[in-house]
Amino acid sequence: MRVLLIEDEPWLGEAVRDQIEKDGHPMDFVANLADARRHLALATYDLILLDLLLPDGRGLDFLRELRAGASSVPVIILTALDQVSTRIAGLNAGADDYLVKPFDLSELSARVHAVARRYSGNPNPWVTLGELRIDMVGHRVMYGEVHIDLTASEWALLEALLQHPEMIVSKARLEGCLYSFNQEVGSNAIEVHMSRLRKKLGANAAIETLRGLGYRLKRD
Numbered sequence: 001m002r003v004l005l006i007e008d009e010p011w012l013g014e015a016v017r018d019q020i021e022k023d024g025h026p027m028d029f030v031a032n033l034a035d036a037r038r039h040l041a042l043a044t045y046d047l048i049l050l051d052l053l054l055p056d057g058r059g060l061d062f063l064r065e066l067r068a069g070a071s072s073v074p075v076i077i078l079t080a081l082d083q084v085s086t087r088i089a090g091l092n093a094g095a096d097d098y099l100v101k102p103f104d105l106s107e108l109s110a111r112v113h114a115v116a117r118r119y120s121g122n123p124n125p126w127v128t129l130g131e132l133r134i135d136m137v138g139h140r141v142m143y144g145e146v147h148i149d150l151t152a153s154e155w156a157l158l159e160a161l162l163q164h165p166e167m168i169v170s171k172a173r174l175e176g177c178l179y180s181f182n183q184e185v186g187s188n189a190i191e192v193h194m195s196r197l198r199k200k201l202g203a204n205a206a207i208e209t210l211r212g213l214g215y216r217l218k219r220d
Contacts (some may be wrong), residue, residue, distance in 0.1 A: 001046040001116055001159060002176045003027040006036045006062075007078065008054050012101070016049065016078075019105040020112070024139060024152045024159075026178060033057045044176055045073055047112060052079040052090070060093050064093065067094035074115045078103070113137045116163070127162055129205055134162065141201070153178055154197045157190075161217035170214040 003020050007013040008031045020027045026042070030036050032055050035160050039045075046068075052059035057187050063075055077090045087098050096115050099108060102185045117136060128133040141148040149156065160169055160177045167194040194215065198207055206218035 005049045
């Protein structure tokens with residue numbers, strides 16, 4: 001899941017980025033709305049973390065702009081404004097959740113996971129894949145009582161496929177799940193990570209390669 005953070009406090013932005021990347025999600029961090037618009041024009045994001053008071057505008061106006069443009073990307077508001085009226089305005093503008101600063105980083109992680117599960121259509125944190133049980137919150141894959149250890153990159157790929165079962169996920173989309181905006185991507189990076197993921201999951205995960213299109217996870 002690729003995340004865009006729009007926050008003008010460098011210390012908070014760095015702390016949030018460390019937490020989100022520790023959870024296995026690549027994140028891009030911008031300090032103003034102009035940069036946010038440039039990033040959104042060039043990349044696809046699965047979640048936006050949005051401050052309301054920014055140097056070049058109001059986060060609520062930006063959120064309304066997104067929704068008016070038919071964008072359905074989930075948005076969690078992060079702000080020091082804790083009045084009930086502000087929270088209501090944020091939710092009415094199209095926010096999916098609201099966190100008041102200062103907040104605990106572990107709570108942010110939980111909110112991010114909850115929003116991701118809602119948008120994937122599966123609010124249950126546990127997913128079954130063949131004989132595997134997958135903990136979408138704890139990032140664990142279990143075969144019976146055996147824990148299958150995945151790298152952060154392998155988990156990101158599995159999560160992207162699980163969020164779109166039976167659908168083709170393009171190579172470009174998968175690259176976006178692994179790398180932040182300014183990272184260079186090797187030409188065969190996805191193929192290498194996907195090969196390792198298949199070996200670890202075995203016959204429980206039927207991951208199809210559709211040459212020139214992407215990958216698809218078969219649930220049956």
